Amino acid sequence: MKVSISEIQKLRKLTGVGIIDCKNALLNSNGNIEEAIFFLKKKGEKIALNRSKFETKEGGLIAKVDNNNNYGVIIGINCETDFLSKSTEFIKLLNDLSQKAFFYSSKKEFLNSLYHNNDSVNNILNKKIGIFKEKLDLNTFEKVEAPFVMSYTHNNNKLASIVAFSKKLDYKVAKNITMHVAGMNPVSISEKDFPKSVLKKEIKVFEQQNNQYYKSKDLRDKIIKGKIKKLILENTLLNQKFIKNNNITVFDYLKENSKNSDILSFKRVLM
Incomplete structure (x- = not known):
């Protein structure tokens, strides 16, 4: 099959991965964007969580x-x-x-x-x-x-x-x-409200990646557990490194300046 330039550009915008890799991923997934993202993640490409x-x-x-x-x-x-x-x-x-x-x-x-x-x-x-x-x-x-x-x-x-x-x-x-x-x-405020559907997909990717390299189940489980922890820390608002001071988290910054105030919700839109 052939893939169009617009499909390649769309995948590249979503993932930040190079044009050739995006093209190959689409060819391997018969043009399905979600399967192409999964293919790239299995290859070990670092891709942000899909928040389109x-x-x-x-x-x-x-x-x-x-x-x-x-x-x-x-x-x-x-x-x-x-x-x-x-x-x-x-x-x-x-x-x-x-x-x-x-x-x-x-x-x-x-x-x-x-x-x-x-x-x-x-x-x-x-x-x-x-x-x-x-x-x-x-x-x-x-x-x-x-x-x-x-x-x-x-x-x-x-x-x-x-x-x-x-x-x-x-x-x-x-x-x-x-x-x-x-x-x-961020994907959520904390680990408590981290979307289970997103976590399930990412765990599947981690398993695909590590099953190829490690025969020991205990070692695989340990590595996957570490990756899940890192995933949550990097994508939950309170646990993220504060953008103006990477030595503290957003939680630290909030509590340093307002001990009794909590974040209830947020919305972010990109056009």
Whole structure:
């Protein structure tokens, strides 16, 4: 079979692996992306956990909190060209819509809500299509509610995060942790909420890798146990090395600055 350049590029974007290896992986998996990722992992390629659930194409994102820092939202609008997504008018639209998003619990509810002059958000977007001459879709709507919420939008409007805390804490500390979430892309808060489905897949990869090299079951089990521990430490927010000081973890940083505040949840979206 043949694989297209677009399929190779998609796999490369997801894994960070070279073009030739991506091509061979797709050939060996008959073009199936998930099986190709599994093939590359079996070969021992270092690949980040697949978190493409929230990835989108051209467009922009913005994260906002309300005036009391009790609600946080991330909204994202998709468009056809990167040129439009960087325009002042497009960014203004994102900003304007985000100011109203706090009051709604779902994307559907928000799209149908009255926004301006008895026009719904959906109608506003349709009118903007006529002005921008490009298709627009509000494809991202993430919301958290907590005693204290902080938001972060990267300056290219392609990456955004929100973090919910159990109580109010110093704004700078909360912002630094929210920036860490954006930069380090954790899978869960701690080992307690680490997705079992992800862990199961990764254990399968570790077993495939080590069965090829070690005959002793005890040694294999010991190595796999160590890899699982490392996997969890590197991908859980509280256990990750803090992005601004690799000598401490995020848990250390939080407790040094706010002993009684805990992280309740977070959202991170990459466009």
